[in-house]
Amino acid sequence: MHAEEPIRPVRAKRLPRAVRERQILDAAVAVFSRLGFHAASMDEISEVAGISKPMLYAYLGSKEDLFATCxxxxxxxxxxxxxxxxxxxxxxxxxxxxxxxxxxxxxxxxxxxxxxxxxxxxxxxxxxxxxxxxxxxxxxxxxxxxxxxxxxxxxxxxxxxxxxxxxxxxxxxxxxxxxxxxxxxxxxxxxxxxxxxxxxxxxxxxxxxxxxxxxxxxx
Amino acid sequence: MHAEEPIRPVRAKRLPRAVRERQILDAAVAVFSRLGFHAASMDEISEVAGISKPMLYAYLGSKEDLFATCxxxxxxxxxxxxxxxxxxxxxxxxxxxxxxxxxxxxxxxxxxxxxxxxxxxxxxxxxxxxxxxxxxxxxxxxxxxxxxxxxxxxxxxxxxxxxxxxxxxxxxxxxxxxxxxxxxxxxxxxxxxxxxxxxxxxxxxxxxxxxxxxxxxxx
DNA sequence: CCAGTTACCTACTGGTCAGTAAGACTACTG
DNA sequence: CAGTAGTCTTACTGACCAGTAGGTAACTGG
Missing domain, CATH: 1.10.357.10 (Tetracycline Repressor, domain 2)
Structure with a gap:
């Protein structure tokens, strides 16, 4: 049996950038609408989007950039x-x-x-x-x-x-x-x-x- | 000359509680209206009110309490x-x-x-x-x-x-x-x-x- | 099968902020 | 003037969060 089985459930892997950006924007709109700009955290947005925080920053820039894009x-x-x-x-x-x-x-x-x-x-x-x-x-x-x-x-x-x-x-x-x-x-x-x-x-x-x-x- | 002259400008001292509470509420309304609930900080409110933060907490309770009172x-x-x-x-x-x-x-x-x-x-x-x-x-x-x-x-x-x-x-x-x-x-x-x-x-x-x-x- | 590129991660830093501990000063009361 | 009740402060803690450093895994063309 393999010792290095990944712990977390299957998370769609290695999708093309355009698809990820859409997912991230969808997640960001959902979280911003529920909590407002300040109370929303980049951690939560990245979690809802099913992605890690550095990807979020790499694709959409700062929190303000992300909000403006939304x-x-x-x-x-x-x-x-x-x-x-x-x-x-x-x-x-x-x-x-x-x-x-x-x-x-x-x-x-x-x-x-x-x-x-x-x-x-x-x-x-x-x-x-x-x-x-x-x-x-x-x-x-x-x-x-x-x-x-x-x-x-x-x-x-x-x-x-x-x-x-x-x-x-x-x-x-x-x-x-x-x-x-x-x-x-x-x-x-x-x-x-x-x-x-x-x-x-x-x-x-x-x-x-x-x-x-x-x-x-x-x- | 006195060595222990207070540095900060005259700040009305030792006012009765009712007066202070009014001042604090006025300051809180001003700051909340300018920045919103999350972006407003208790430090700024206390500064605008001309009072220190613990007084704010002693008189009006938590940030949520304060906002609700406003x-x-x-x-x-x-x-x-x-x-x-x-x-x-x-x-x-x-x-x-x-x-x-x-x-x-x-x-x-x-x-x-x-x-x-x-x-x-x-x-x-x-x-x-x-x-x-x-x-x-x-x-x-x-x-x-x-x-x-x-x-x-x-x-x-x-x-x-x-x-x-x-x-x-x-x-x-x-x-x-x-x-x-x-x-x-x-x-x-x-x-x-x-x-x-x-x-x-x-x-x-x-x-x-x-x-x-x-x-x-x-x- | 190797080099470059793209997708992706864990683990951290520095700063901000709500809330508190512990005590100092002032005014009134007897 | 001692005691006490109310006013007020400096200086801290613990949590949270934006943003990053540095590294790993997967595709892609030769």
Whole structure:
């Protein structure tokens, strides 16, 4: 019998770099989302990734580098998901509806991603917050453009500053509603999206009188 | 000349316990809001408070105890501020308006408090999140009750579940708009409150057609 | 089968930080 | 003025953690 049998269980060995990097990033997102940047330890991330710490450093650099890479990857995924969901030619309310549905769909299927992006990154001071602020800024501009166009087509000459602020409020509402949804997961993504759509398009004033918004019949 | 002159500058000495505890809590809120729970060190808090570390432990207990105490104090202040602002007898929209104005007024005058309450506490796993979730729950119930009453008086039989969700969305919108405001402080509290009021009461659908909500003339 | 490269490890260092031990100073009380 | 209760300090410990040194095993091309 062999005396030098390895003690630890089979751990996939000698995988190509690209695969390991993916594993590491997946593990890092999971741990960061659960513990936050500071409380997460590189030891735990390497353990979850099934790899030793020096590999982690060799592939992804310092802890801050790793966190920034996580943020960039998840943000890119999310922006793509929303971009795929939206339909440029439609009426403003339908476009907004599609965007919201895509957003909540993404959050529902990538909870850890969302927590890293929103909850964790926004409470770290460094370059992360900047990165996130940029992404949020793009979302706000997008919504603002939508509203501007909508207002123009109605011949209303609102100040653009006002529209910008409303867009920021809507984006904020979406972010917080997503957070809330994580703690009340009994609803579908479409139901949550519909809720926000009604709130921001119709307003309470209409809703309490029974006027609601619903998507065009084609779904 | 005296050889034993103390080196460090005058540091208020031998204050009664109650005063010191206030100083410590003020310092803790400032440091926690700037750095977050994990990155904040007890050494820094004690230094900002103008006191040595063992005093901090003697008076406020462990780091977690201290953080929880901060949260409770700031949350109580905020709830009181909103309670003082609201006017129970008025119409639903006016009540909502008063509540929003009080909320944004508090955030504007206690930025550090708000950051501790919302940004920091919500991203820590421990008992803090629970404490915060309770506070948020109370706010949501309050708004939900307001909307229910409003809907009832219109004779509309909405499901109460739906109202609860809308209230959660509104509270979330308020929280995120407050965060946004911290990064865009060029507006007054009333302006920000008015922005959210218009969004949630009128909705984009009305706003783009030029219909806006404004407070009753008395201000 | 040998040389170079890539994947991977164990075991450490240096620094930071929560929490504490042990006692010093001050003010009040009798 | 002795005693005591409350305020306050310096100086430490033990744990944890980011990052590294230095070495081993496996593939790859000749």
């Amino acid at each position: 943020i960039r990857r998840e943000a890119t995924l999310m922006i793509e998901a929303i971009g795929d969901g939206v339909r440029p030619g439609e009426a403003p309310d339908v476009q907004l509806w599609c965007g919201l549905r895509a957003f909540f769909g993404f959050v529902g299927e990538h909870r850890a991603s969302w927590q890293v992006l929103h909850r964790q990154a926004s409470s770290q001071g460094g370059p992360f917050a900047q990165e996130l602020a940029d992404m949020r800024g793009r979302a706000i501009s997008l919504v603002a453009a939508l509203l501007m166009h909508s207002a123009d087509s109605q011949g209303v000459g609102h100040a653009s500053r006002d529209t910008e602020g409303l867009a920021a409020a809507l984006v904020g509402a979406g972010e917080s509603l997503a957070d809330w949804w994580l703690d009340h997961p009994e609803e579908s993504a479409a139901a949550v999206a519909s809720r926000l759509m009604n709130l921001v398009w119709m307003g309470f004033g209409d809703l309490v009188e029974g006027r609601v918004w619903h998507p065009p019949a084609k779904g | 949260i409770r104090r700031e949350a109580t202040l905020m709830i009181e501020a909103i309670g003082d602002g609201v006017r129970p007898g008025e119409a639903p929209d006016v009540q909502l308006w008063c509540g929003l104005r009080a909320f944004f007024g508090f955030v504007g005058e206690h930025r550090a408090s708000w950051q501790v309450l919302h940004r920091q506490a919500s991203s820590q796993g421990g008992p803090f999140a629970q404490e915060l979730a309770d506070m948020r729950g109370r706010a949501i119930s309050l708004v939900a009750a307001l909307l229910m009453h409003s809907a009832d008086s219109q004779g509309v039989g909405h499901a109460s579940r739906d109202t609860e969700g809308l209230a959660a969305a509104l509270v979330g919108a308020g929280e995120s708009l407050a965060d946004w405001w911290l990064d865009h402080p060029e507006e007054s509290a009333a302006a920000v409150a008015s922005r959210l009021m218009n969004l949630v009461w009128m909705g984009f659908g009305d706003l783009v057609e030029g219909r806006v909500w404004h407070p009753p003339a008395k201000g």
